[in-house]
Amino acid sequence: MLRLTQISKRYGDHPALAPTDLRIERATTVVLVGPSGCGKSTLLRLIAGLVTPDSGTVHLDDTLITADNIQQLRQRMGYVIQEGGLFPHLSVQANVTLMARYLRRDRNWIDERLEQLMQLVHLPPDLLTRFPCELSGGQRQRVGLMRALMLDPELLLLDEPLGALDPMIRYQLQQELRAIFAQLGKTVVLVTHDLAEAAYLGHTLVLIKDGRIVQTGPFEALARRPAETFVQEFIHAQRGPLATLTGAAQ
Template sequence: MSALIRLTDVSKRYGDAAALLPTNLDIERGKTTVLIGPSGCGKSTLLRLIIHLIEPDSGSITFDGEPISTDNIDALRRRIGYVIQEGGLFPHLTARANVLLMTRHVGKSQEEMHGRLLELCELTRFSDQLLPRYPVELSGGQRQRVSLMRALMLSPQLLLLDEPLGALDPLVRAALQKDLKKIFARLQQTVLFVTHDLAEAIYFGDKIVLMNEGRIVQKGSVTDLREKPAEPFVLEFINAQRGVVLT
């Protein structure tokens, strides 16, 4: 089975600075691919290129074999779920309205969507009592669960997560990590997960993609990275976070 997302020689510059050097990458179906690297390494740029928030300067990106372009992107975005660090919930809409926002625009029936909503509440362990609340009335962890529900509402083929747990305190974060991993397994979801935290990458990643200064340094399992580092930076990055990794 071919890759769900394929990047071929994709690059992006901001003025003089190269945000992403020409890069090739496959995102495999049903697996969780983790993009990791220090701040400014290009991991978020790569994610934003896939959802077409920015356009590549060169190269092509295909989704399920179809090249992503301005013409088909709105249809493709409905097959992609996207969660960001701050949740990206709209403050003027309740949790329910945030989750159901897209459904009104794709012509799904009310009952179908209500059933799906309750299913997602159960899946993300979010109390349906909280659905009438506004984002400001929810905790950080609850907001991320709502954001995840919104992303999963239309059963996307691909889930993009841009440091989704980065703003949470450690206890909430640990609980959500556990839940997320279960959800991904249960849905056999294709996931692209961006983090700068190695422990999180190891916890989630079927495949880890380490990036630095706009390019992919190494792809593989954590063992590959540790035992066969492609260059000194790999070890440097791992050692910097050793304390966490060894636990």
């Protein structure tokens, strides 16, 4: 589905991403995970075409992504960021349907699609006329997801989608996201710094450190056969104080 070949990016003197290869298979959920500033967001933004690579290529299926075709290809990608990145001046409905209306899709089709998506993300219909500033963090996230899914893209890109939510809502949305990914069968690339979230949502984890992929594989593989000591450290650090406390109690 996605093939990244020797792709790299620098910001000034700082190498954000060393030349990297990555293949992402259709209908899988791949989670880019790692500490802050490791380059995982840059990798996602390179895929979305929001950042131009210094070297290397990205292929979507067999199409090489270029500056000329990216506009067109974006209709095959949905992009969600923290807090949803909603447009503050547009209502929920206008946010979700903006691109469909810009492409002059059929009005009935738009209405039906909106209805489907509201059910999918469990958004009550009375929120449609609200503005983003009038929603809770969790509601904003659901709207962001609806907007990304509106044109039924094959590829879903999520950058720390649940980063700003409190733990209870975050857990609830993690469960819902997992169900939605399973139900839709789309290719998903998700960025998070939370290993538990990554393990819970991802078929494949891509652990990144200092702009370099350390290890790729399912969580179990990372836990049992860590490629480097950093993998162990990262897993251990994320167990957190609570695990230590409950461990001591036993």
